[in-house]
Amino acid sequence: MAYQLRHFEERELACRHCGLQGCTDELKEALDDYRDRVKLPVVVNDAFRCTVHNAAVSLVAKSQHPEGTAADIHVPGLSLQEMYDAAKRIPAFQYGGIGVYDKGFIHVDVRHGIARWAFVGNVERSASALVIG
Ligand SMILES: [Zn+2]
Ligand SMILES: [Zn+2]
Numbered sequence: 001m002a003y004q005l006r007h008f009e010e011r012e013l014a015c016r017h018c019g020l021q022g023c024t025d026e027l028k029e030a031l032d033d034y035r036d037r038v039k040l041p042v043v044v045n046d047a048f049r050c051t052v053h054n055a056a057v058s059l060v061a062k063s064q065h066p067e068g069t070a071a072d073i074h075v076p077g078l079s080l081q082e083m084y085d086a087a088k089r090i091p092a093f094q095y096g097g098i099g100v101y102d103k104g105f106i107h108v109d110v111r112h113g114i115a116r117w118a119f120v121g122n123v124e125r126s127a128s129a130l131v132i133g
Helices: 025-038 051-057 080-088
Strands: 043-046 070-074 097-101 105-109 115-120 123-125
Touching: 025 070, 025 080, 025 105, 080 097, 080 105
Parallel strands: 097 115
Antiparallel strands: 043 070, 070 105, 097 105, 115 123
């Protein structure tokens, strides 16, 4: 049986451009766990992207968003550091990808392999440009 989201609606995770759904259960569960940890509403800017939408907005070559394994999120009231620290406490994100964006959001993904980065403006940097740890 497919994973049932506890804190989000399926449409919050759907492609912003066409409404297509495609997020993996692993991502959905990790997002619910993140929400439980921060104990505050989590705003999903962008999660699943169809390839058309991804080509229009992605800054990176091999985006996780069309795979359904990534979300860009922010938590009103938390700093980038606090959002980042909370993501590192969720194993699927800790051992996956976490990107920090100076526009005020973080990217989390459940790729099986650790990746960290920051974007300052449209320039990719190491995560330490924006957060510690
Ligand atoms: Zn689309
Ligand atoms: Zn992203």
